[in-house]
Amino acid sequence: MKRLFLFVPLLAFVAVVILFNQNMDNDPSKLELARKDQPVPTFKLGELYNPGRELTPADLKGEPMLLNVWATWCPSCRVEHPYLLKLAKEYNVPIIGLNYKDDRDAAKKWLETLQDPYRFVIFDQEGRLGLDLGVYGAPETYVIDAAGVIRYRHVGVVNEKVWRETLAPMLRNLKMANANAVEEPGS
Amino acid sequence: MIAELGHFALILSFCFAILLAFVPITGAWIGDRLWMRLSRPLAGAQFLMAIVAFAALTASFLRDDFSVRYVAGHSNSLLPWYYKFSAVWGGHEGSLLLWALILTGWTAAVAKFSKQLPLEMVARVLGVMGMISIGFMLFILMTSNPFLRYLPNSPQDGADLNPLLQDFGLIVHPPMLYMGYVGFSVAFAFAVAALMGGRLDAAWARWSRPWTTVAWAFLTLGIALGSWWAYYELGWGGWWFWDPVENASFMPWLAGTALIHSLAATEKRGVFKSWTVLLAIFAFSLSLLGTFLVRSGILTSVHAFAADPERGRFVLMMLGVVIGGSLLLYALRAPVVKSRIGFSETSREVFLLVNNIILVVAMLTVLIGTLAPLVAEWMDKEISVGAPYFNLMFSLLVPLLVIVMGVGMYSHWKDTKAAQLLGPVPMFLVISAVTSVVIPWMYGEIHLMAVIGVFIAVWLFAATLRDAWLKSASSQGRMRGWLRTSRSYKGMVLGHLGLAVTIVGATMVSQYTVERDVRLAPGQSVELSGFTFRFDEETQRRGPNFIGDRATVSILDSDGDVLHVLHPEKRRYQVSGNIMTEAGIDPGLFRDLYVSLGESLEDESWTMRVQYKPFVRWLWLGGVFMAWGGFLAVADRRYRIKLKRKLSTAEAMDSSDAQAQPRGDADALGGRQA
Known part of the structure; x- marks a missing residue:
């Protein structure tokens, strides 16, 4: 009877392995996205610098853009920050910030110190929007098309490789699709 | 080739x-x-x-x-x-x-x-x-x-x-x-x-x-x-992030x-x-x-x-x-027969068991916190486990561990008289209680976490040092007595003191760090915790594979004397295009002064983060003590070759005997060399 207890560690371990195996199929940087090809979930949140300005999904429409989830408590966000700056300044990529579960003053300071690559920053202190989006951890970057539909999610740091191989082609295609869509009614 | x-x-x-x-x-x-x-x-x-x-x-x-x-x-x-x-x-x-x-x-x-x-x-x-x-x-x-x-x-x-x-x-x-x-x-x-x-x-x-x-x-x-x-x-001056790795x-x-x-x-x-x-x-x-x-x-x-x-x-x-x-x-081979070796509730065996239980609970706490995002994802839920969870759990577990350590140190194998265990406790209580109020008071505000941290660290210091004091008693004088304790005993003392040192570091730096983000033009200065940080100039320099913006920041004491000149730096690595910050640090046993560069602004001014970090060195110093204690313990006489030879013959003779051997030579946890 006592020997049965000795199997407990083994069983616990088997459970952990099954868990790992379940998660393994999700390539971490392309985590399954429940919201893929669905509109950005509804939200009503303040802007980081300007709490009075109310932001809604309507603010994420108009052109294809990146939505970058970041926080001052996230070491990797600091790593990717210079690259986001480069994208915003040199390539003029529209990037919207989603400041996730963070402190307003700390976040403002961060952007003052490291410069601000964002068009505007959604301040999501409670993490509500993050929860609805299914944010796994910061940093994450979403590709959103002109109609405000989520097309892709990248988990982890955005760098040269990710930009060149994934995000840039995707944005280019979306831009072209958008241009066609706009032209169509006229033609 | x-x-x-x-x-x-x-x-x-x-x-x-x-x-x-x-x-x-x-x-x-x-x-x-x-x-x-x-x-x-x-x-x-x-x-x-x-x-x-x-x-x-x-x-x-x-x-x-x-x-x-x-x-x-x-x-x-x-x-x-x-x-x-x-x-x-x-x-x-x-x-x-x-x-x-x-x-x-x-x-x-x-x-x-x-x-x-x-x-x-x-x-x-x-x-x-x-x-x-x-x-x-x-x-x-x-x-x-x-x-x-x-x-x-x-x-x-x-x-x-x-x-x-x-x-x-x-x-x-x-x-x-x-x-x-x-x-x-x-x-x-x-x-x-x-x-x-x-x-x-x-x-x-x-x-x-x-x-x-x-x-x-x-x-x-x-x-x-x-x-x-x-x-x-x-x-940015952090030292532990509860990052999965x-x-x-x-x-x-x-x-x-x-x-x-x-x-x-x-x-x-x-x-x-x-x-x-x-x-x-x-x-x-x-x-x-x-x-x-x-x-x-x-x-x-x-x-x-x-x-x-x-x-x-x-x-x-x-x-x-x-x-x-x-x-x-x-599961198949581990012995399940109840050991015939008896011990009472106040024996060293029991204290070591409690130590083990707390450490394993701590380990499971970290394991659960690390794997929680996976479990959550699997169940299609979103939870986030971050530093607050770990900090809370460890601020419960570590004090428990340390309090038990302080008492358990005085236990013997098999059985210990309660009086022997509890005898020194009032003394430790008084010393720890007084210090744990005085030190935070010296730093201005008395935070609960600071009191707890200092209390347990001093408790551990006091218990370890008293034990070393007792063990080093000798008719030929204290010094001789100390030298005659075994290396494994010295290693243990060092290891336990190391933990106390680390606890002091972690407590003080978490509770009493002062930081300011400022914007300074050359010549301007900022004051922090009684020190003046003066931004003197900024120069460019070329490293082997990077270009750096290097600032010169002088630290002045209250009399206006320059104590130290720091050179925080911001480097751009040419090949990868990465930008790195190198903090300027004035290290000290009781405080570090820490300056890191932010961004350069149009008018030659820079944003900077200046920090005053008390006792931060103690974090790593404690780690060095612990490791040193470990190495010292291994250098103990009984592990050295000659003794091993003797043991090997004894071992060969009774290699079929699966019983524990009572041994007469040095005892790592308890005392003097034979």
């Missing part, structure tokens, strides 16, 4: 690993002494070939052979030679090769320093280590070969080493950490060998104890180095700490045998798990430089075989 040589040597090393894994163990099974004797030369040959492979990769780096894919990805001709050298383990493939080198090195060390062990045991231990080796080398050869080439179109120059890794701390951090991780494979191999042979006794614990202590000491240093590196290199190194440390304590009980009293074996399996399993978590990219983190599901699957398979196999063996 050199790379091919290395590749070939690695394959040879792999072949020796296969032989090592099967021949001696089969020999032990069928009782063939010749086959068992092959284990030592095979272990040596395996190590030699691993050295050749590692040297070949190092040579490829030093010679800028960018036709080797791994070199091209992690080096650059502009890199100074010492970073070319450390770049060998700057990426996934090379760090695995380092892992394999260290594993074969530990195997060879066991082969060399195991003269006192019965041949059967040597054969089994080395065989188990050979099996682990097979797994790792297969992993390298199949999924992560560092010797592959770009041919015929090889690049002219390399992509450069990640600038975060171009740093002294990162040259030594991984080898130390791996020495610890892989070192636990020895304890693991001893445990599995004992289970195989059905010989789970005090002798087993005695043999694996020094190996475990050394591995633990290396791991302690590795973790401390990692924390120190994060502090000065990541540029940090947790991955912390879990084996907690299990290993429990293990070195339970090994003491098993060695001295023959108790907790099954538990100790399980801990030995845990410590190494958690090391493997750590490797897995980093390599598979299953959890995202700053460290995840090699996220690749293919590799993750391989490591998962290996985990399944190594951990699953050993736990199965454990």
